[in-house]
Structures are given as structure tokens and as C-alpha cells.
Amino acid sequence: METHYVQNADLLQTLGGPRGKRMIGPAPTPALAWLVSMQDSASLDGLTQPRAAQSPKSLFLPPSESVSTYGPRASPTATETQPLVMLGVRACELRARNYLDKVLAGGEFHDPAYRRRREAITIVSCDCADCAESCFCTLVGGQPFATEGFDVNLTPVDGGFVAEVATDKGRQWLGQIASTPAAPAQLAAREKLRKEMTARLHKQNAAYATSAFESVPAKLPEGDDEGWQTFAADCVECGACTHICPTCHCFYLYDQAAGEDRFERVRTWDSCLLSTYHRMAGTFGMKPTPRPRLSSRLANRVLHKFVYSLRQYELPGCVGCGRCVDACLGAIDIRRVVRDLSA
Amino acid sequence: MNSQNPYTPVPAELVEVHDETPTIKTLVLAPSEPVEFKAGQFVQLTLPGVGEAPFTPSGSPREKDRIAITILRTGVVTDRLHECRPGQTLGLRGPFGKGYPLDKLRGREVLVVGGGVGLAPLRALILALLPETDTIARLSIRYGARCMEELLYRNQHAAWAAQKKVDFAATIDRPQPGWTGPTGVVTTLLKNLDMDKANCLAFVCGPSIMLKFATYALEAEGLAPQQIYLSMNRRMSCGMGLCGRCNIGPYYLCKDGPDMNYGTIKDYPNVF
Numbered sequence: 001m002e003t004h005y006v007q008n009a010d011l012l013q014t015l016g017g018p019r020g021k022r023m024i025g026p027a028p029t030p031a032l033a034w035l036v037s038m039q040d041s042a043s044l045d046g047l048t049q050p051r052a053a054q055s056p057k058s059l060f061l062p063p064s065e066s067v068s069t070y071g072p073r074a075s076p077t078a079t080e081t082q083p084l085v086m087l088g089v090r091a092c093e094l095r096a097r098n099y100l101d102k103v104l105a106g107g108e109f110h111d112p113a114y115r116r117r118r119e120a121i122t123i124v125s126c127d128c129a130d131c132a133e134s135c136f137c138t139l140v141g142g143q144p145f146a147t148e149g150f151d152v153n154l155t156p157v158d159g160g161f162v163a164e165v166a167t168d169k170g171r172q173w174l175g176q177i178a179s180t181p182a183a184p185a186q187l188a189a190r191e192k193l194r195k196e197m198t199a200r201l202h203k204q205n206a207a208y209a210t211s212a213f214e215s216v217p218a219k220l221p222e223g224d225d226e227g228w229q230t231f232a233a234d235c236v237e238c239g240a241c242t243h244i245c246p247t248c249h250c251f252y253l254y255d256q257a258a259g260e261d262r263f264e265r266v267r268t269w270d271s272c273l274l275s276t277y278h279r280m281a282g283t284f285g286m287k288p289t290p291r292p293r294l295s296s297r298l299a300n301r302v303l304h305k306f307v308y309s310l311r312q313y314e315l316p317g318c319v320g321c322g323r324c325v326d327a328c329l330g331a332i333d334i335r336r337v338v339r340d341l342s343a
Numbered sequence: 344m345n346s347q348n349p350y351t352p353v354p355a356e357l358v359e360v361h362d363e364t365p366t367i368k369t370l371v372l373a374p375s376e377p378v379e380f381k382a383g384q385f386v387q388l389t390l391p392g393v394g395e396a397p398f399t400p401s402g403s404p405r406e407k408d409r410i411a412i413t414i415l416r417t418g419v420v421t422d423r424l425h426e427c428r429p430g431q432t433l434g435l436r437g438p439f440g441k442g443y444p445l446d447k448l449r450g451r452e453v454l455v456v457g458g459g460v461g462l463a464p465l466r467a468l469i470l471a472l473l474p475e476t477d478t479i480a481r482l483s484i485r486y487g488a489r490c491m492e493e494l495l496y497r498n499q500h501a502a503w504a505a506q507k508k509v510d511f512a513a514t515i516d517r518p519q520p521g522w523t524g525p526t527g528v529v530t531t532l533l534k535n536l537d538m539d540k541a542n543c544l545a546f547v548c549g550p551s552i553m554l555k556f557a558t559y560a561l562e563a564e565g566l567a568p569q570q571i572y573l574s575m576n577r578r579m580s581c582g583m584g585l586c587g588r589c590n591i592g593p594y595y596l597c598k599d600g601p602d603m604n605y606g607t608i609k610d611y612p613n614v615f
């Protein structure tokens with residue numbers, strides 16, 4: 001693939017101003033970077049911080065959006081399809097996007113709103129030059145740099161970035177920025193960073209790198225196993241883990257009036273951890289639910305990621321970004337769950 | 344199915360409403376474009392502005408321009424559906440799911456076990472099989488309801504039973520004046536089953552507690568798990584394997600079901 005070299009100052013010029021308006025990227029903070037419009041934060045520093053606190057999932061699959069209007073006076077659903085550049089997407093996030101593609105646009109039925117957003121996005125990914133303590137991509141078959149799935153991929157090297165172009169969309173984006181062909185020394189620096197980061201991730205996850213993670217799918221017990229209760233005891237059923245997760249895509253649909261003789265159907269994130277998630281109709285006070293126990297819902301979430309997804313999509317449902325580890329109010333670390341419960 | 348957007352319902356005019364029991368009505372809809380379904384496939388029925396609920400059409404799949412849906416009133420959407428009047432426009436999405444494995448029924452003894460409104464989805468199977476009973480060995484229908492008034496399709500039972508190779512038995516939970524048939528829950532009709540058990544396939548639909556005890560009763564009678572199909576009519580939203588809501592293990596009931604072979608799902612917890 002073509003590799004170029006872009007100087008920091010030249011890349012910085014494309015942020016801010018009108019072009020930054022349709023560009024979302026990481027703004028540096030003292031803790032984790034935060035995804036914002038680059039018009040408001042013309043800085044490259046977020047690119048060399050660990051992955052951002054939020055995942056970019058909401059750019060493809062917003063927390064709530066109208067997916068259909070119907071009724072005698074309905075107009076076709078207008079989903080925003082303005083082009084958008086996503087800057088600084090990490091390798092784990094690309095794997096997650098790949099997973100969402102399979103779920104929402106890879107089977108018999110496609111989600112049209114997802115597809116429209118997906119197609120309007122140019123992905124400028126970036127290798128990790130730092131990682132969070134909770135990052136564990138290397139445990140689940142990933143690595144801290146992307147080799148596919150992007151339009152352009154950046155690697156921070158001395159004074160700038162090596163930019164690898166994979167698509168025409170990417171070539172067009174990079175065409176707006178002054179660049180030179182990447183020199184051998186710059187490519188060597190890229191290799192060095194990739195090796196160092198991979199080694200660092202292996203090291204920080206050494207305590208979890210057991211046979212539990214080597215076996216794919218994981219040898220986890222089903223939800224009725226008592227082991228799940230130990231972890232469920234710490235879960236406060238907030239749903240933070242599912243909402244922050246870049247692959248979790250559970251939603252529900254609800255309908256509402258959108259004017260006279262016009263109705264709209266809204267797709268809203270849902271969480272399989274919540275007690276209302278599976279609840280069925282029935283006499284008030286005794287609505288039956290197939291997973292009444294929190295431990296079986298927690299088990300279902302983890303099993304879906306590490307076992308069922310492989311059967312359904314031939315992909316693991318966990319990309320190792322570690323966000324659920326950071327977000328969990330009960331301090332449940334999914335690495336520990338998988339390690340301790342895999343026989 | 345709307346070809347552009349699977350979330351958009353196809354408008355369907357409500358043309359007839361039949362009171363079946365004090366709690367169950369059948370709505371007959373005329374969709375504005377054909378919604379063809381196989382017996383056992385289900386649809387999402389939209390009450391505009393209120394919401395959707397999944398139902399398995401209860402009529403014959405051979406009828407192409409009318410869809411009959413039999414509905415128990417039990418919550419927000421179904422209560423409002425019971426108030427609908429002919430002339431109103433509702434919406435349909437689907438069909439979804441696999442439908443009954445009709446190709447596996449050739450030469451078989453087919454046992455249909457329904458509880459309450461669970462006879463509705465099964466009627467699509469019964470109506471699909473009645474004109475072709477020469478291809479199967481037998482069609483045996485066992486049905487249970489709470490009381491006489493709650494017996495669904497009561498005026499059709501005799502006609503079904505009169506057909507060649509078909510037998511029918513119904514039970515109500517407790518004795519009641521005017522009822523001469525068996526009493527007790529539907530599993531009482533499954534004791535000492537007089538069927539060719541090795542060649543039998545059973546289809547069960549009803550509330551989850553009934554699915555459970557019917558399954559145990561059928562196993563006690565010697566049926567293997569692979570001979571039992573259960574209508575897993577659980578909470579659903581999208582109906583097409585996207586929203587994640589309806590899984591048992593790696594199976595999405597909306598996509599891989601809703602009728603699931605018990606042998607496939609029995610080792611997962613929370614099946615019932």
C-alpha cells in the first residue's frame with residue numbers, strides 16, 4: 001500500500017476551520033481523550049493518547065434515531081448523510097465496526113440508517129502510541145495498530161505521521177494535505193512503535209494471558225453456573241458496560257406520533273443487563289421474564305461476546321478496548337471474569 | 344415487506360374483527376401489498392403511533408390477500424388492538440422466522456399441543472396440513488384452555504376432527520356445568536399417548552409454563568428432544584436478528600425460530 005509522510009503542522013492545518021466541522025476526533029484531556037468535533041479542538045495530542053473514553057459507535061449507531069416514518073402523510077426518513085471524517089480511530093474500534101457491519105448490514109436484513117451513516121464516513125485511523133491500563137486487544141486476537149478496514153491509517157513518528165492509504169476516499173482526503181513519500185527510516189520507526197506497543201500490551205495483560213483466552217470460543221460455563229453469581233454480586237445493573245461497548249448493538253424500537261397522520265419509529269439503545277430487557281406481557285406483578293436473575297443476564301452478555309458471536313458471525317464480540325472495565329460501577333473486570341470462570 | 348426499509352410497516356386495512364373468547368379476538372387484515380408467509384412464520388403488527396407486537400398469523404398460508412391474526416389482550420399494544428374497528432389502517436412487517444418444518448412431516452404422525460391462545464399459531468399449521476393429510480400418517484390435536492368460554496375456534500373443532508386421519512381432544516382446567524369433556528391442564532391429554540412414538544413429531548405452543556410441562560410430559564411418554572418443537576414466543580423487537588433481544592445461546596428466536604427444536608436448545612439455561 002502507498003505510504004506517505006505528513007508533518008504535524010500540515011495535518012494540524014486541516015483541523016479547525018471549515019474542514020474540521022465535519023471531522024470528529026480525540027481531544028486531549030488529562031485522563032482519557034474525548035471525542036469531539038475537531039473544529040472545537042484543533043490539536044493532535046489526542047492522537048498519541050490512549051484510545052478515547054467513548055467509543056465511536058454512536059457515530060454509526062446513535063443512542064436514539066428515527067429509522068422510519070409511516071402513515072398517510074409520512075415523508076421518507078431523512079437520515080443525515082453528510083460526509084464525516086473520523087480521525088484517530090483505533091484498531092480495536094475498526095474491528096468493532098467490522099462486527100457491527102456483519103450484524104446490521106451483513107445478513108438477510110439490513111439496517112438502512114446504519115448503512116447510510118457508515119457509507120458517509122471516511123475513516124482516518126491511528127496506531128496506538130499509548131494505551132490505557134484496561135486495554136487488552138492482544139488477548140482477544142487484536143493488535144494496537146490497524147492493517148485493514150481504514151481509508152487512511154496514521155502512525156505517529158518523529159515530527160509527524162506515516163500515512164498509509166487504502167482507498168480512493170482516503171487518497172482524496174490525504175490529497176488535501178502536503179505530504180512526501182515515507183522514507184525508510186520513517187517506516188522503520190513505525191515498525192518499532194508497533195513492536196513496542198504490542199510488547200507493552202502483552203506485558204500489562206500477562207496475568208490474564210492464560211489458556212482461558214487462547215481457546216476460541218472460550219470455555220465458559222452457561223449462565224446457571226454459580227460462578228457468575230460472584231461477579232453479578234458487584235453489578236448494579238446500570239448498563240454502562242453495554243452502552244460504552246463498541247460492539248454492543250442491542251436496541252428496541254418504539255413508535256410515536258410525528259405530526260398529523262404521521263408516525264415515526266425510533267431505534268434506541270437497550271441493555272441486556274437490565275431486568276426489563278426480556279420482560280414479557282402478563283398479568284401485572286407477574287410478568288414472566290426468561291432471565292429473571294442478574295447473574296444469568298451478566299453471563300449472557302459475556303457468553304455472547306466470547307462464545308455465541310463466534311457461532312453467529314464468526315467474529316469475537318469483544319475487541320479488548322477495556323472500556324467496560326473503566327466504566328463499571330461495580331469494578332467488574334471482564335478479563336478476570338473470563339479467566340476465572342473458564343475451566 | 345417494505346423493500347427499502349425493513350423497519351417500515353406495510354399498510355394493512357382491518358377488514359374483519361371476530362370475537363373469539365372474552366379475551367381473544369381475531370383481526371383479519373388486507374395488506375396493501377402481498378405479505379406471503381409460510382405456516383409458523385410471524386409478523387410484526389403495528390398499531391400506528393402506539394407500537395408493534397409480534398404475532399404468528401393464524402389463518403391458512405394459502406390465503407394470499409388476507410391475513411388473520413388472533414390476539415390475546417394482555418398489555419399496552421394488545422389492549423389497544425382489541426379496540427380497533429374495521430376500516431382502520433394498521434401495519435405489517437415481515438414475515439420473519441423460519442416457519443414450521445413442513446418438509447419433515449411427510450409420513451409422520453403429527454402431534455399438535457396448544458395451550459390457550461397458543462392454538463392460534465398452531466392453527467396455521469393445522470390449516471396447512473388439513474388439505475394434505477394424505478402425505479402424513481396422522482394429525483392429532485390436543486388443546487387446553489382455562490374454561491369453556493376461553494376455548495379458541497370452538498366452532499371449528501368438530502370440522503377438524505371429522506377429517507380423515509385427524510383426531511382432536513380438548514380439556515378445560517376445572518369442571519364446569521355443560522362441559523362433558525376432560526378436565527385438567529393440557530398435559531393430562533398427553534398421558535398414555537396412543538401414537539407411533541418413534542414416528543411422531545410434536546409441536547407445542549402456549550405460555551412458557553405450559554411449554555415446560557408439556558415437554559416433560561412428552562419426554563415421559565418416550566419422545567426424544569429432537570421430536571419436540573416449541574414455539575418460543577418470547578419478547579422480540581426487530582424480528583430480524585438485529586436488536587439482539589431474543590437469543591437462547593447463539594440462536595435468535597426471531598431468525599432461527601420462533602419454533603425451535605427442543606434438542607437444539609435444551610442444554611441452555613432459561614429455556615422455559
Ligand SMILES: Cc1cc2nc3c(=O)[nH]c(=O)nc-3n(C[C@H](O)[C@H](O)[C@H](O)COP(=O)(O)OP(=O)(O)OC[C@H]3O[C@@H](n4cnc5c(N)ncnc54)[C@H](O)[C@@H]3O)c2cc1C
Pocket residue numbers: 279280281282385394395396397398399400401413414415416417418419420421422460463464575576577578579580601
Ligand atoms: C413469534 C411470536 C408470535 C406470537 N404470536 C401470538 C399470537 O398469535 N397471538 C397472541 O395473542 N400473542 C402472540 N404472541 C405474544 C404477543 O406478541 C404478546 O402478547 C404481545 O407482544 C404483548 O404486547 P403488549 O404490548 O400488549 O404487552 P406489554 O406487556 O404491554 O408489552 C410491551 C411490549 O413488550 C413486548 N412483549 C411483551 N410480551 C411479549 C411476548 N410474549 N412476546 C413478544 N413480545 C412481547 C412487546 O414489544 C410489547 O409491545 C407472539 C409472540 C411472539 C414472539
Ligand code: SF4
Pocket residue numbers: 234235236237238239240241242273324327328329330331332
Ligand atoms: S457496567 Fe458494571 S455495574 Fe454497570 S451493568 Fe455493566 S457490569 Fe453491571
Ligand code: FES
Pocket residue numbers: 578579580581582583584585586587588589590595596597598
Ligand atoms: S427480535 Fe431482534 S434479534 Fe430477535
